[in-house]
Amino acid sequence: MKYLLVQEDEDGEERLWGRCAGIEGLFVEPVPLPREVLTLRGYRPGGLLGDVLAGPGGSLQGLGDMCVEVWDDETPVQWFTLVDAVVVAHRPHPADPERYDVVLGAGVRCEESFFGLPATPRFELFAGTASAVTGAGRCSAVDGLFEERADPAPVPIELIGCEPAEPLLAALRRPRRSERAWAYLLVLDRRGAVMASRTVGLAVTGARPSVLGGALVDITLTDGGADRPPPAARPVWAQWYQGPPAAPNLWAPYGSRGRAAWLDLSTRDWRVPAPRPDRSGGEYHLDGRFVTDVPGLYCALAEALLGPGRYFGREWNALKDCLGGGFGVAPPFTLTWHDSEVARRALADVLIDPESGLSYFEEIVRLLECCGVTVVLR
Template sequence: MNYLLVQEDEDGVERLCGRCAGVEGLFVEPVPPPREVLTLRGCRPDGLLNDVLAEPNVSLRSLGDVCVEVWDGETPVQWWTLVDAVVVAHHPHPDAPERYDITLGAGVRNEESFFELPAAPRFELFAGSAVAPAGHCHAVDGLFEARADPPLVPLELIGCEPAEPLLKALRRPARAERDWARLLVLNRHGAVMATRTVGLAITQARPSVLGGTLIDITLSDGGDERPSPAARPIWAEWYQGPPAEPNLWAPYDSQGRAAWLDLTTRAWRMPTPRPDRSGGEHHLDGRFVTDVPGLHCAIGEALLGPGRYFGREWNAFKDCLCGGFGVAPPFTLTWHDSEIARRALADVAGDPEGELSYFEDIVRLLEQRGVTVNLR
């Protein structure tokens, strides 16, 4: 059995729901949001957005995903993504000719669960592969609209041995429609390599294609945490066991490296906190640090070894430096071939003020926390 289905009872105790030989539908492309038309009012474009507006045939150019941060005073409070945004039209703003009203076509995805507009909002825009500043505007018409939930994508549990919680759901499927469980993915040694949350709404149960007393079960909602099919080779590699050599993540692109980091998060979910080590010197192999996921893969390996977790983005990395993840400052980090990361991340935004690149911001954070950084 390669998968376990578990659920917490009312007392918070984890109970086995069932075992499964296989799962179909674990790897899926995210369902794209429907296309909408939005208008950036009173926009002062910058970066990629300014470059696109200066070109002929603007409507043929995609901005990629545009991040919209809604600020309340000096604090960002909401994050939206305009998926595959395309400029449809633009013209000078009536009250400020130096600004523009820019109409975009895009899918809309909300990164938070609230929609209330601040009393005096400010809209900051970020775009491009480097998620660099792209300007700001007074308002975004069409952003704060009610939207239907995306369609559910089912999950097939193949060759199941159901335990009592799952048997109960099979006997009374209507009562299980609002229940959730965790799907534990095991590697070939039987250790948990990943977990995903799934709904227990059962739409079909039938004798398994694997025969015997096993059953196949269709869950109507496989959850929204499933990896992309592009992550399949990374999961196949980890299925053989945690990586024992450094830089096995290096051949993958940014999406693959992010999937690699996702699997490292399981390493720190221990029943008791791992004691921290301080002092000494750690060596970071910077030859393959060409993007943000690669930077965090390399730092995790430098501090803890292959396949270990030490943050997957700036905020998580900051938390790890506070302790509880195996290594805590003070220590020395010698970053070999650091110029590769400096150049590759030169246009990747770091601090909110835009004064430092991601590379420079990581180095500053390390030094602020008591790490001696030697850039080689």
């Protein structure tokens, strides 16, 4: 049995709902969002979007994912992601020729909302990836942003070869009682240790005798959850199923999405069990031969400081948190970065803050040094 289905009760105690041998539909691409048309009013250029508008043929150029932060005075209160944003058109803003009204096509996802719309909101724009986000200017309003949007249709998941425990048996007898319930799908490695956890809905669409035979049951859950790994993660999970990595650079053959999946699995290193006492001082050696993208940088850095398969951040802010202590190693210490020119070249065009003019590589080196790390580039 490779998977456990568990649910927390009101006291935080986990109850076993069942065990199963396989999952069909665990690795899926995210459901694409419907495309919408939005207008950035009074846009003051900056960053990637500003560069696109300043260049020739700015319309119909892709921007990747963009983030819109809604600010109330000095505090951001709402976040939206404009997925796969494309410039449709732009023209000078009527009240200020130095600003623009920019029409974008994008999928819109609301990330978080703490308050209602401020009386005088400010809109800050960011572009890039989850691991390398840069400022992209600001605007006075975004037409079409605050619309009601239906949740995407759930994507089912199949539990293959399931041994239901009593709570799941009760749900099979009276499926309507579990329509709004959620549980954790715990993924086990071959030793029985939990290597990953995903949230799934407990609404049951159907159940039947298992294709594996015996008294096992195959169960269809209506909603397999929105945080499932992409197909690119499948070989990474298969490797981790054999147990935590014990040799260096096993992440190196994967592309950026596979390396991101590697980092995702490594996050359990500091959550379970409790964090270890920090070590300070000494010298660590970072093998930079395979640092050709941002996820690879964090794979290599964690491996240098803590060993294969360990976690020490997956983006700039997370690395800053790790350097503050509580993750096994804390400054001061010396980091000797071998073959550093590989990362310098690969990350030369990846920016965190366009105003600083520093590449992602240079920003990481500066962060390490500001936090008390002596960085030796070789």
